[in-house]
Amino acid sequence: MKMENLASQLKRGISRQFSTGSLKSLSRQFTRQSSLDPRRNNLRFSFGRQSSLDPIRRRNSQDEMSVPENLDSTMQLLFMACRGDVKGVEDLLNEGIDVNSIDLDGRTALHIAACEGHVEVVKLLLSRKANMDARDRWGSTAAADAKYYGNVEVYEILKARGAKVPKTRKTPMTVANPQEVPEYELNPMELQIRKSDGITKGSYQVAKWNGTRVSVKIFDKDSHSDPESINAFKYELTLLEKVRHPNVVQFVGAVTQNIPMMIVSEYHAKGNFQNYLQKKGRLSTSKVLRFAVDIARGMNYLHECKPDPIIHCNLQPKNVLLDNGGKLKIAGFGLLRLSKLSADKAKLARPDDQLDPSNIYMAPEIHKDMIFDRSVDAYSFGVMLYEMIEGGVPFHPKPTEEAVKLMCFEQKRPPLKIKSKSCPSELRELIGECWDPEPFIRPTFSEIIVRLERIVASCTKQGWWKDTFKLPWK
Secondary structure, three states: OHHHHHHHHHHHHHOOOOOOOOOHHHHOOOOOOHHHOOOOOOOOOOOOOOOOOOOOOOOOOOOOOOOOOOOOHHHHHHHHHHHOOHHHHHHHHHOOOOOOOOOOOOOOHHHHHHHHOOHHHHHHHHHOOOOOOOOOOOOOOHHHHHHHOOOHHHHHHHHHOOOOOOOOOOOOOOOOOHHHOOOOEOOHHHEEEOOOOOOOOOOEEEEEEOOEEEEEEEOOHHHHHOHHHHHHHHHHHHHHHHOOOOOEOOEEEEEOOOOOOEEEEEOOOOOEHHHHHHHHOOOOHHHHHHHHHHHHHHHHHHHOOOOOOOOOOOOOHHHEEEOOOOOEEEOOOOOOOEEEOOOOOEEEOOHHHHOOOOOOOOOHHHHOOOOEOOHHHHHHHHHHHHHHHHOOOOOOOOOHHHHHHHHHHOOOOOOOOOOHHHOOHHHHHHHHHHOOOOHHHOOOHHHHHHHHHHHHHHHHHHOOOOOOOOOOOO
C-alpha cells in the first residue's frame, strides 16, 4: 500500500500544471496543445531541489522507493540522479538512454545531481559526456545550481572542467520575492513566436500560446537601459491589465521576469480596421452606424475607467481590430506616454518623439503640444466617421501633412460629398461636433452612444435600409 501511495505521489508531482504564475482566470479557457510543444514527449521533474533560477522552486518530499515502471526513460534517469543512485543511472545509460535527456523545463540529470550534491553521479554523468553548459529554461547551468545550493565539491569538479556560471539575466521588472511574481505572468516556453521579416521593433506579431493564436509585442532588449522605454512598457501593461470589455482588445498576459519581456493579447485574423476600409472604401449607412457604435462603446469604457480615465490619444483605424464576428475592438491605447496633470488633463510626455505630423486623426491640441482632455478622442472619432462615410480621409488626395495643417492649424473642414438622402442629417451634425476646433463643443462618448441609438431608431422607422438593423449589444 505504501508503495502505491508513493507511486501515486510521484505521478502527481510530474504532472503538475506548467505555470510560473500565468493569468489564472484566462488560462483555464485554453488547453495545452501537446503537438505544438517542442518538448511534448517530456514531463516536469518536480522532485527535490529545483533550478537555482526557478522563481517558484517547487519542492516535494521523498521517501525510499524505486521508480515506477511506467515512467518514461528521461524521468527515470532524472529520478535516479536525484536519489544519488549511481548504479541506477549507470544501468539506464547502458541501456541507451541519452545522458543529456531533458524534462519539460530543460533540466538534465546533471542539473538534478548538481542541485542535490551527488558527487559520484556527477562524475559518472561527466564521464558519459554530459553537457556541462546545458541551460534549463531559466538559463541556469549545473554549475550555477551547485553553487547556489552550496555543493562545493560538485561545483569545483565542474569548474575544473571549464564550466562557467552564467551571469543572471535580470529584467527591469524582476522581483526579489517569488511571491511577488505578477498574476498575469506567462511562461515564455509556452509561447511559440513565428519569426517574420519586416517586423519593426515594438510591433505585435503572431505567436501561439498553448495552441491558441495570440499577438505578442516584444520589448526591445536594447531599451532595458532606457528609463523612458521601461516606463512606457510598464504604463502600457498597467492599462491593458485593468481593462475588460467586449469592444476593447483582450489582454492575455505578459512576460516580465524573463528576457525578452513581452505583452501578449488576443489575436484577430481579420486584421485592423484600416485594412478593411482600404478594401471596402465607402461604407453603407447601416455599416457605418454598426461600427460607430462598437468604437463608441469601447471608447466610453476607457474614458469611464476608475480611478482615472484612459485617454487613447491615438484613436485611428489601424488601432481598431476586427474580430471574426464583425465586431470592432479598440487597441493601441497606452502606446503614447502621457504626463498626467490631473485626472482628466494631460500632455504628451515626449512630443518630439511621439508626434506624427502626418497623423490626420490626431486632435489639434495634441499637434500643437497643448494640454488636452478626453475630447481629443472624440475628434479622432469624428475623422473616422467621415472616412467611413466618404471612403477616404479628409481633403484626400492632398498629402496627409497638408491635410493636418488645414484641419488643425487653419481650422478648415471638408464638406461631406455624399448625397443628403444617403446620410442622415443627425449623423452629419454629429461629425461636425466631434471634430469641432473647440474641445468643449465635442460630445462625450456616452452622449455619442445615445445619439447613435437615436439615429438608428430614426433610420429604422423611416426605412433607410431594407434589412432589419440590430444593435451589436442586443
